[in-house]
Amino acid sequence: MDPLTISAASGIRARMEALDMLANNIANASTSGFKLDRENYNVYFAAETEAGEELSAGTSASPLVEKNWTDFSQGNLVQTGNGLDLALEGRGFFVVDGPNGALFTRNGAFRMSRSGVLETAEGHAVRVTTPDGKPYKIDPLLPVQISPDGTVSQGSVGVGRITTADFASTGDLSRAGGAYFQVRNPVSQLATARGGIRQGSLESANVVPSENAVRLVSVMRQFETLQRAMSIGVEMNRKAVEEVAKVTS
Numbered sequence: 001m002d003p004l005t006i007s008a009a010s011g012i013r014a015r016m017e018a019l020d021m022l023a024n025n026i027a028n029a030s031t032s033g034f035k036l037d038r039e040n041y042n043v044y045f046a047a048e049t050e051a052g053e054e055l056s057a058g059t060s061a062s063p064l065v066e067k068n069w070t071d072f073s074q075g076n077l078v079q080t081g082n083g084l085d086l087a088l089e090g091r092g093f094f095v096v097d098g099p100n101g102a103l104f105t106r107n108g109a110f111r112m113s114r115s116g117v118l119e120t121a122e123g124h125a126v127r128v129t130t131p132d133g134k135p136y137k138i139d140p141l142l143p144v145q146i147s148p149d150g151t152v153s154q155g156s157v158g159v160g161r162i163t164t165a166d167f168a169s170t171g172d173l174s175r176a177g178g179a180y181f182q183v184r185n186p187v188s189q190l191a192t193a194r195g196g197i198r199q200g201s202l203e204s205a206n207v208v209p210s211e212n213a214v215r216l217v218s219v220m221r222q223f224e225t226l227q228r229a230m231s232i233g234v235e236m237n238r239k240a241v242e243e244v245a246k247v248t249s
Contacts, residue, residue, distance in 0.1 A: 008230035015223040021068055022216045025207050033075070033106030033179040034205035036212070037068045070181075072170050075106075075206040077198060083144055084110045084118070087201040088164065092193020095163040096124040098180070104165060106203050107179040112140045118152075118162075127163035128152060136160045148196035164193035179205075 086108030093104035116137040118126040150162035
């Protein structure tokens with residue numbers, strides 16, 4: 001293919017990836033603790049172009065999404081009055097037991113299971129450390145108090161402490177669906193989160209729907225423009241082939 005068609009096709013692919021990412025951000029704008037994704041663009045040069053070599057006029061340069069990255073900035077903390085709703089102030093994550101190991105989330109919209117265990121809406125048990133290391137149980141008929149350091153108690157009886165974790169680099173995390181993350185690097189060093197826990201509140205998603213909607217419209221317009229450019233390139237190639245055929249016949 002000619003450079004115009006190659007660049008247009010690569011641009012279309014990059015915009016499709018951006019559309020998927022923006023659509024996911026908007027779809028999760030009401031998900032507590034959700035962290036939006038952003039993209040980094042770069043340009044890919046043809047393999048025959050060596051590093052440091054000056055680019056000629058005919059060198060093929062194709063735009064692409066180099067990588068998506070997650071914006072972990074904190075969302076607004078909204079008071080709900082529900083004693084099982086928890087929000088982290090500052091850095092850190094709640095630790096829950098996923099089907100394949102630990103998952104990390106900022107979504108503290110928890111509930112009480114029938115067996116007296118805190119769990120997420122998806123049924124993942126929230127990790128709570130007990131003094132004797134044994135499984136904990138909360139009486140669903142009694143109110144629960146959770147202090148800023150995560151200590152869970154009912155009346156004067158201590159139950160345990162909610163496990164939180166933080167990472168030296170959030171680059172060690174990869175998205176595991178919705179507001180969940182998992183460790184990309186198995187040797188990542190975990191530390192207890194320094195942020196306090198606020199009972200009766202939830203952290204809103206850090207997605208600004210209007211901003212993402214504007215970006216979505218912009219990317220769609222770019223997509224349509226690139227489609228037209230690709231169609232023009234295909235038409236130019238077709239006419240060039242026809243002209244060559246006329247000359248050689």
